[in-house]
Amino acid sequence: MADNDEVKAARRDLGRQLAQLRKAAGHTQHGFARLVQYGRSSVANTETGHQYPDRAFWTRCDTILQTGGVLAEEYDRIAECARQQRRRSAIHGTAPWPVAATHTRPDAPGADDGSALWEHEGSIGARRLALKSCNDDDARLAYLEDEVGRAVTDNERLTPAVLLARMRPLRPYVDQLMGGRQHPPHRVRLYGVAAHMSGLLGTLALDLGAFRVAHAYAAEAFDLADAAQQRDVQAWARATQSLIAFYAGDFHDALAYAQDGLCRAGTGPHSIRLTINGKARALARLGDRYGVDKAVDQAFTALSDYPSGSQVSASLALGPYCQARTAANAATAYLALGCGTDVTTHLTTAIDAFDAAALRGPQALSRLDLATAHLRGDNPEPEQASSLALEALTLTADQRYESVNQRARQFLATARPFAQQPQLRQVAELLYNRTQIGARTPPALPSPS
Structure with missing residues (x-):
């Protein structure tokens, strides 16, 4: 009968509402079934309207999904309407589906014909809850951002294998979060975290001599930054790609990545690293003395815009390069051109700073450059x-x-x-x-x- 069909339709709407809320919360049917202590097939049948469990089920769902009782309230409304329908059918025969008085007005269009023009208010409520629901929050994002910052700082203090073991499990975890729902500001932050993690993993792969993996991670880092339209992270990712291309012997690629990164960095902090670590060193390997002189001058000029200090910046600096890093990379560029005097001048400052910071990688690289100059x-x-x-x-x-x-x-x-x-x-x-x-x-x- 028509009334019975409308009761079934309301129950299907409630099932669809459950499905929307479950997906918004990041639960699979299988995982959600364990939480509500029902079989997966029962959850699936409920969501498609083929099964209609008792009130206890809906109460559990409200608790797990933190809906504030919306699902159980809708269950009660449908149950009351079904009871009214049965009473009216017994007295008058079939009767139209009664819509709760609190949700309609006598002058509302379609209020007397089943509101065929409108969505069910439960579906609208489900969308509102889905909008508010998120599988991420400030605390989780702050934790991930802090992990990235610590990893960047530890990059030259821990062995690549140790740091890789620490960071690799976090990358699929971030990917899992990206498969859920976030509000736009949270999603931008999450993409930034993912980009930095992929870039860091790329440099660790480079440290271990895995060039193909390093290239793949670095490309992913840029794609993530580009998807989020974060120009600062785009510039950082390009600097990382340039670094990997340089050690792979692809000097034209290293230069191209650096130049594109500079377009994205503008006058921002990453311009120093891109200019000295990317552009100057690649130009030196390509034999362009004039270009190296210009790039070195640009890097030191940009460095003067930032406060000077004795602290050595990280090799994958999320901020500007320091004086020691800039000088060491200038020395590497001039060494490739055979300019011994320029090498020793720049390394005098760099080696003292790296020794004070006890950073073994930079200590070794600067000593090898100085050794070659000798x-x-x-x-x-x-x-x-x-x-x-x-x-x-x-x-x-x-x-x-x-x-x-x-x-x-x-x-x-x-x-x-x-x-x-x-x-x-x-x-x-x-x-x-x-x-x-x-x-x-x-x-x-x-x-x-």
Whole structure:
């Protein structure tokens, strides 16, 4: 009968309302069924209107979904309407579906014909609750942002493997949150967290020599930042992509990422890192002395806009690069161009700062650059250079960064004319122990040409 059909329709609406609220809260049918102590098929049948459980079920649903009793209240209304319908049917035969007086007005369009023009008020209420519901909040986002900040700070203090073990489980957790519902400001923050995590994981993969994984993570970092339209995070991600491309030997790509990042950074804090770590070093490897001079000057000029201090910035700085980082990267660029004097000038400041901060990665890299500089010029100093190289590899014996390994190879290539120096053999053997584990014999030091 018509009345019976309308009761069924109301029950289906209630089932759909439950489905909306469950999904908004981030529950699967299977997981929600365990919480309400019903079978998954019962939950599925209820949501499609094929099953209509008792009031206790709806009360449990309200408690778990924190609806304030909306579902049980609607269950009671449908039950009362069904009772009225049965009474009227017994006295007068079939009667129209009674709509609760508190939800209609006599002059409302369609109030006397089942309100066919309107959605059921329960569906509207479900949408309101879904709008207010969120599987994220300020506390959770603050926790994730703090984890990212700590990881960036610890990047050169913990071994890549240790930090990777700490961060890798967080990335799928963030991805799970992204599959739920958030208000726009929360979602933008969540995308920013995901971008920074992917970028950090990319640099850890780079440290361990996994270039393809590093490229994939860094590309994901930029895509997340781009989707959220966060230009600051976009610039940070481009700087990370440029870093990975540089150590992969893709210097044109490193330059392209840096230049695009600078367009997004504007005069923001990431412009320093993009200019000196990305643009200047890539230009140096491409042989552009004029471009390097200009980039170095731009980086130090931009650095002057920020307060100076003795604290060394993180290598993946979420803010501006510090004086020591800027100087060290300028030295690396000039070293690639064969400008020994410029290298030693910049490294004088950098090495002292890195030693004070006890950052082994930067300590090793700057020593290897200085060692290579000591092999060049009119008065080469192979003994002092070898001592610096040995010190660098010893400092990072338990942190076998790919960047340090590459810099050590470059040092040995420069040391060819001094192959008879005993300490150079030690450098070659240490590098072999770091990078050629499993090989039968260490690689021979190149003979003098």
